[in-house]
Amino acid sequence: EAQVTQNPRYLITVTGKKLTVTCSQNMNHEYMSWYRQDPGLGLRQIYYSMNVEVTDKGDVPEGYKVSRKEKRNFPLILESPSPNQTSLYFCASSYGGRVTGELFFGEGSRLTVL
Amino acid sequence: GENVEQHPSTLSVQEGDSAVIKCTYSDSASNYFPWYKQELGKRPQLIIDIRSNVGEKKDQRIAVTLNKTAKHFSLHITETQPEDSAVYFCAANSPRNSGNTPLVFGKGTRLSVIA
Numbered sequence: 289e290a291q292v293t294q295n296p297r298y299l300i301t302v303t304g305k306k307l308t309v310t311c312s313q314n315m316n317h318e319y320m321s322w323y324r325q326d327p328g329l330g331l332r333q334i335y336y337s338m339n340v341e342v343t344d345k346g347d348v349p350e351g352y353k354v355s356r357k358e359k360r361n362f363p364l365i366l367e368s369p370s371p372n373q374t375s376l377y378f379c380a381s382s383y384g385g386r387v388t389g390e391l392f393f394g395e396g397s398r399l400t401v402l
Numbered sequence: 403g404e405n406v407e408q409h410p411s412t413l414s415v416q417e418g419d420s421a422v423i424k425c426t427y428s429d430s431a432s433n434y435f436p437w438y439k440q441e442l443g444k445r446p447q448l449i450i451d452i453r454s455n456v457g458e459k460k461d462q463r464i465a466v467t468l469n470k471t472a473k474h475f476s477l478h479i480t481e482t483q484p485e486d487s488a489v490y491f492c493a494a495n496s497p498r499n500s501g502n503t504p505l506v507f508g509k510g511t512r513l514s515v516i517a
């Protein structure tokens with residue numbers, strides 16, 4: 289089954305404790321992206337990657353890191369989480385190339401930073 | 403970069419009535435305009451999209467219209483049903499020479515269909 293898988297789905301952590309949210313897709317997509325969703329603010333892009341070893345900042349990259357060492361994986365790293373990073377996070381992927389296409393979203397990861 | 407404005411933020415309609423959600427965008431180079439539906443507790447999923455070479459697209463009870471001159475596009479849902487209740491997001495891309503481009507989303511519209 290074609291899917292985007294995120295882990296963990298739910299996480300409560302404390303300020304400053306490094307964490308990683310993993311994202312994996314099995315559709316051979318070139319393009320992957322991370323969004324955060326907050327009430328009233330919609331979906332805001334954190335980082336995106338057009339292919340392996342190619343990453344770029346989105347609209348709200350502060351406090352986050354990403355890496356794209358393999359085509360299927362795009363982990364989101366919070367080196368020193370803060371309470372303002374409490375949010376619902378979505379990973380998404382699409383075919384890539386020069387034509388923008390459908391984004392396939394993971395199920396979401398709800399993060400709480402105390 | 404691209405900026406997408408979406409209105410209204412909330413919308414309530416009676417079952418069977420039509421619903422219209424409007425979005426405007428700022429980047430005249432944008433050429434792809436999808437709409438996503440997010441049911442409560444679920445992930446966003448694509449329901450319809452339109453590219454800039456057409457002005458309207460329909461899929462059963464949903465349709466999207468695009469006015470490139472005015473830089474706005476709209477989602478139309480006819481004969482609404484309770485299962486249409488969800489948050490709807492519009493989006494637009496920002497083409498760049500490097501290829502596939504990130505989507506910029508509107509802030510969403512919470513649609514409630516009252517039975």
